[in-house]
Amino acid sequence: MIPPDPDYVVRVRTSFSHQQAMALLGAQMTEVQPGVTEIVLRFREELTQQPGFVHGGRITAIVASAFGYAALSLMPPDVGVLTIEFKVNLLNPAAGERFVARGQVVKPGRTIMVCRGDVVAERTDGTQQMVALMQATMMVVRDRPAVSD
Amino acid sequence: MIPPDPDYVVRVRTSFSHQQAMALLGAQMTEVQPGVTEIVLRFREELTQQPGFVHGGRITAIVASAFGYAALSLMPPDVGVLTIEFKVNLLNPAAGERFVARGQVVKPGRTIMVCRGDVVAERTDGTQQMVALMQATMMVVRDRPAVSD
Amino acid sequence: MIPPDPDYVVRVRTSFSHQQAMALLGAQMTEVQPGVTEIVLRFREELTQQPGFVHGGRITAIVASAFGYAALSLMPPDVGVLTIEFKVNLLNPAAGERFVARGQVVKPGRTIMVCRGDVVAERTDGTQQMVALMQATMMVVRDRPAVSD
Amino acid sequence: MIPPDPDYVVRVRTSFSHQQAMALLGAQMTEVQPGVTEIVLRFREELTQQPGFVHGGRITAIVASAFGYAALSLMPPDVGVLTIEFKVNLLNPAAGERFVARGQVVKPGRTIMVCRGDVVAERTDGTQQMVALMQATMMVVRDRPAVSD
Numbered sequence: 001m002i003p004p005d006p007d008y009v010v011r012v013r014t015s016f017s018h019q020q021a022m023a024l025l026g027a028q029m030t031e032v033q034p035g036v037t038e039i040v041l042r043f044r045e046e047l048t049q050q051p052g053f054v055h056g057g058r059i060t061a062i063v064a065s066a067f068g069y070a071a072l073s074l075m076p077p078d079v080g081v082l083t084i085e086f087k088v089n090l091l092n093p094a095a096g097e098r099f100v101a102r103g104q105v106v107k108p109g110r111t112i113m114v115c116r117g118d119v120v121a122e123r124t125d126g127t128q129q130m131v132a133l134m135q136a137t138m139m140v141v142r143d144r145p146a147v148s149d
Numbered sequence: 150m151i152p153p154d155p156d157y158v159v160r161v162r163t164s165f166s167h168q169q170a171m172a173l174l175g176a177q178m179t180e181v182q183p184g185v186t187e188i189v190l191r192f193r194e195e196l197t198q199q200p201g202f203v204h205g206g207r208i209t210a211i212v213a214s215a216f217g218y219a220a221l222s223l224m225p226p227d228v229g230v231l232t233i234e235f236k237v238n239l240l241n242p243a244a245g246e247r248f249v250a251r252g253q254v255v256k257p258g259r260t261i262m263v264c265r266g267d268v269v270a271e272r273t274d275g276t277q278q279m280v281a282l283m284q285a286t287m288m289v290v291r292d293r294p295a296v297s298d
Numbered sequence: 299m300i301p302p303d304p305d306y307v308v309r310v311r312t313s314f315s316h317q318q319a320m321a322l323l324g325a326q327m328t329e330v331q332p333g334v335t336e337i338v339l340r341f342r343e344e345l346t347q348q349p350g351f352v353h354g355g356r357i358t359a360i361v362a363s364a365f366g367y368a369a370l371s372l373m374p375p376d377v378g379v380l381t382i383e384f385k386v387n388l389l390n391p392a393a394g395e396r397f398v399a400r401g402q403v404v405k406p407g408r409t410i411m412v413c414r415g416d417v418v419a420e421r422t423d424g425t426q427q428m429v430a431l432m433q434a435t436m437m438v439v440r441d442r443p444a445v446s447d
Numbered sequence: 448m449i450p451p452d453p454d455y456v457v458r459v460r461t462s463f464s465h466q467q468a469m470a471l472l473g474a475q476m477t478e479v480q481p482g483v484t485e486i487v488l489r490f491r492e493e494l495t496q497q498p499g500f501v502h503g504g505r506i507t508a509i510v511a512s513a514f515g516y517a518a519l520s521l522m523p524p525d526v527g528v529l530t531i532e533f534k535v536n537l538l539n540p541a542a543g544e545r546f547v548a549r550g551q552v553v554k555p556g557r558t559i560m561v562c563r564g565d566v567v568a569e570r571t572d573g574t575q576q577m578v579a580l581m582q583a584t585m586m587v588v589r590d591r592p593a594v595s596d
Contacts, residue, residue, distance in 0.1 A: 021206055064205075083239060106538070133582060135580060282404055286584060353468055384535060385534035
């Protein structure tokens with residue numbers, strides 16, 4: 001996919017850096033490609049629900065952000081995107097050192113974009129485990145402020 | 150539905166009061182019935198994504214909490230619940246003074262519980278608008294710590 | 299909701315009667331209101347997957363048809379709808395004499411319609427049980443043939 | 448993944464061949480691997496909703512069957528699976544000569560299995576297009592007849 005905005009990386013990274021919710025989590029955007037982004041969250045006690053496990057809501061938040069920016073990376077400069085629905089499976093308790101969320105656009109469209117995402121937990125012993133799996137629908141927004149920007 | 154734990158209200162309210170994520174949002178549990186809970190979030194600037202609109206992630210978080218506790222209210226004392234998946238539609242931008250999330254158990258089961266939820270925004274002019282609609286699947290957990298408790 | 303097409307009942311019923319898939323199942327449309335339809339399927343051996351249980355795919359089909367026509371009932375004469383996604387929970391095995399699917403529009407919109415649906419099994423002993431629960435997103439289609447018509 | 452039933456291919460193919468719904472569609476199972484199956488549907492006029500487009504319900508049916516058998520391929524001989532919920536995005540109108548549905552297990556579990564699936568339309572001009580994307584939750588069933596078998 002060729003992004004219609006040649007400055008899509010700057011646009012996506014700038015928007016991400018302004019997202020208070022991601023800043024509060026300490027999440028970092030580690031990759032931006034056309035139609036793909038990666039966001040990494042490091043384990044911190046404040047993010048847990050029970051000792052050792054990051055709250056499912058936080059896991060959901062980083063992957064929702066990842067696929068939202070994946071969609072935004074394919075938008076023309078003045079066009080935004082809005083998440084209209086998503087479905088997430090929480091596969092395993094979120095135990096690990098790092099949580100790597102990847103979002104990608106599966107179907108770019110004029111009005112509707114469909115995305116997939118997942119979150120992989122990386123442990124200190126080098127093992128990995130998928131902890132969340134997501135499928136989402138976004139709407140292209142031309143006439144009003146979009147949520148992801 | 151008759152809750153098998155006669156102290157289900159205390160259990161649910163105690164667990165909710167320990168939830169750091171809900172406390173940070175300033176959310177309050179306003180109702181606990183067998184298989185039903187209600188959680189209210191008041192508008193604050195810190196919760197917004199864009200001026201005037203509460204972040205969809207926060208809206209999702211309160212309704213996910215509401216249906217999780219709705220399921221917990223029907224559990225025996227030593228049994229917990231775990232959200233295994235949910236789907237949410239974000240229907241309208243979350244503008245309003247108060248956001249009222251209701252969750253209810255549609256199908257209680259021995260292993261699987263299915264829940265519905267929604268969030269209604271209340272405006273200062275007295276109007277209301279549904280801003281989120283959710284359908285979720287929970288698993289009954291007998292042998293390990295459950296996420297909602 | 300006031301349907302913009304005064305002949306919405308005729309439009310919906312005519313379209314339904316042309317649906318080969320519903321005719322093959324022997325499904326009947328028993329109610330059309332603005333934003334709501336009801337479709338009834340009677341038990342027949344050919345619809346079963348295992349003795350006594352109607353196939354989940356058929357249950358899904360009738361409720362998908364019900365919410366699709368619920369959305370169509372709110373469209374202007376030349377405008378159609380297209381199901382872009384749905385999520386269904388299959389709550390209980392579909393045992394019964396009659397299966398009553400209801401679909402309703404929860405959020406009508408200019409571009410996106412969100413619907414809910416469910417299927418209730420009616421037994422010969424007079425009992426009822428919900429067997430499916432659905433949440434769906436439809437797109438309003440102005441410029442091409444729509445799936446539900 | 449190593450299937451606990453060494454005869455998993457026979458079990459899956461035998462069960463599929465008994466599925467009346469798949470036989471009526473003319474669907475064929477073209478691949479069985481541990482945790483993965485592929486089902487192919489050839490275009491026929493009877494499957495269409497509008498001229499040239501296969502009905503979304505049929506597309507949904509073949510991919511639901513594909514991920515159900517993907518899960519079954521990983522079960523011990525006396526254990527079955529039951530689809531408890533799924534979510535499908537219908538990405539593009541189903542125009543093509545052949546529709547190839549693939550289902551795979553993303554997370555095998557003792558009680559819950561999570562699967563993904565998609566359907567790709569193959570055109571006579573050699574082009575391909577994804578027409579459906581699915582994410583599903585299955586329950587492992589030890590004590591009663593399972594739907595996929």
